[in-house]
Amino acid sequence: MATFSQRLEDERKKRGLTQRGLALELKVPVSEVVFYELGDKKPDVDTLNKLADLFNVSIDYLLCRSNQRQDPNLHVKEVLSKDPVLHEFWEEISRREDLQLLFKQTRNLDAESIYKVIEIIKTIEDEERIRYGG
Structure with a gap:
C-alpha cells in the first residue's frame, strides 16, 4: 500500500x-x-x-485514501460553481449514500444536463422539506 x-x-x-x-x-x-x-x-x-x-x-x-488521482465529482463541481446555491446543495447531498448511484451517473453528463439534474433534485428536496416540515 x-x-x-x-x-x-x-x-x-x-x-x-x-x-x-x-x-x-x-x-x-x-x-x-x-x-x-x-x-x-x-x-x-x-x-x-x-x-x-x-x-x-x-x-x-x-493521502492514499483513494487511488483515483482526481476527484470523480470535479466536473460536476465546476459546472455548479457558477451557482452558489446549487453548488452548496451538491456538496450537502453528495455525501448521501442513497444518492451515490445517481452521482456516479451524473458526472458523465454534459454541463447543461448536470445543471438540470441537480436543479430537479433540489426542487424535489425542497418540496419534501416543506411537505414534511424538515
Whole structure:
C-alpha cells in the first residue's frame, strides 16, 4: 500500500522537480519537503491544497485514501460553481449514500444536463422539506 511520502515523491519526480524545486513552489524550507518524503512530518492543510493543485490530483489521492488521482465529482463541481446555491446543495447531498448511484451517473453528463439534474433534485428536496416540515 502506498504512503503519503511515496506518493509525494512520485508526483514530484513526475513533474521533474527536485526537492528544492518543490520547496520553492510551496514556499517552504527544503527540509520540510525532505521530512514529508521521509515520512517524518505531514504537511498542513494549506500545503496539502497547494500540492494537490500543483500535481493536479485530489487530496484524498495524496493521502492514499483513494487511488483515483482526481476527484470523480470535479466536473460536476465546476459546472455548479457558477451557482452558489446549487453548488452548496451538491456538496450537502453528495455525501448521501442513497444518492451515490445517481452521482456516479451524473458526472458523465454534459454541463447543461448536470445543471438540470441537480436543479430537479433540489426542487424535489425542497418540496419534501416543506411537505414534511424538515
